[in-house]
């Protein structure tokens with residue numbers, strides 16, 4: 001462990017993080033003017049690419065036919081859950097509460113289907129176009145033909161993952177015909193590794209943290225010119241894939257007659273691991289809704305990597321292990337000690353704040369969500385409910401909440417095996433009964 005530099009020690013919140021206290025950090029640079037390396041055209045480009053691939057998804061993944069090959073998840077009103085959690089955490093929530101159910105997102109049942117799959121599509125499209133075998137105006141279902149599988153089989157795609165990114169990339173890249181390697185951390189759930197191996201993906205396990213796995217993956221890929229490395233710590237393509245969620249959400253809000261404007265603000269609560277997925281979603285939402293939308297991230301008290309990076313301004317140059325934290329959490333999807341190289345930079349003026357939570361909460365929320373709404377998610381996916389609870393007293397003081405819309409982003413869960421889920425559910429039951 002490295003000695004913490006003195007100027008950092010003096011930032012009050014760093015001590016709270018060291019002591020694993022639940023905190024709400026409000027970003028001092030929020031809504032200041034800034035310039036960005038990406039813009040609306042980049043997000044529309046990503047959306048258009050997803051649309052070009054829709055015929056491929058309908059052919060290769062028939063479960064996507066019902067939504068015409070577009071990978072999207074429902075936005076669901078959750079009034080029973082609202083009652084249960086405000087009672088459990090003992091606070092008042094003004095406004096309407098919705099759940100963005102990325103736990104139902106096709107293919108990986110997690111938010112990673114947006115970013116991870118998007119980057120795979122971009123790689124596949126680039127190779128196919130350059131080969132002369134594909135034109136942009138073709139119906140992309142031809143990519144399911146053996147001619148393209150043969151073409152892609154000469155290339156590798158690799159990624160470092162806590163689990164869900166590996167699943168989304170692994171499933172789609174293997175189906176296209178790529179050789180896929182997923183570098184995984186110790187914390188990764190064994191069922192996720194097993195499922196990947198069943199899909200023909202090579203899984204390499206590392207005894208260290210996620211950071212070890214991703215570093216090793218990056219180094220290995222650098223030696224092989226035909227190996228693409230999807231870099232969870234710094235890829236703008238991943239980021240743009242996540243950002244398309246905003247365009248889809250705008251339409252869902254309109255269809256459900258949910259008004260967002262100055263008097264009807266939108267608050268979105270997102271779990272953060274490396275910070276890529278919540279930052280991408282935030283970036284897209286800020287472009288579309290400006291100062292009428294506000295997002296808050298949620299991280300475990302044992303591994304608050306994005307918060308540590310942003311509060312110190314050191315971003316990816318500091319890890320929670322530098323504070324002496326153990327990085328242990330039930331939220332395997334958030335078990336990342338060092339944030340992405342782009343999340344903190346992109347979020348410097350766009351993110352309202354970050355809250356931290358004790359693991360017991362997400363176990364309780366996982367069980368409550370099942371009991372009240374019949375919705376199955378993994379513990380990482382409920383972290384937004386912790387941020388919701390932590391932030392209301394601040395929001396009530398600073399924003400017009402009367403007509404607020406709150407969206408908790410449920411980030412994963414569909415693929416969790418029943419026996420695994422049952423165990424988590426029972427642990428959540430115990431937490432609720434013991435009143436902690």
Ligand SMILES: *Cc1c(COP(=O)(O)O)cnc(C)c1O
Nearest residue numbers: 164273274275276277333411412
């Ligand atoms: C990966 C993941 C997140 C966080 O995404 P990052 O890009 O790592 O910040 C949240 N929830 C689940 C279920 C995940 O798999």
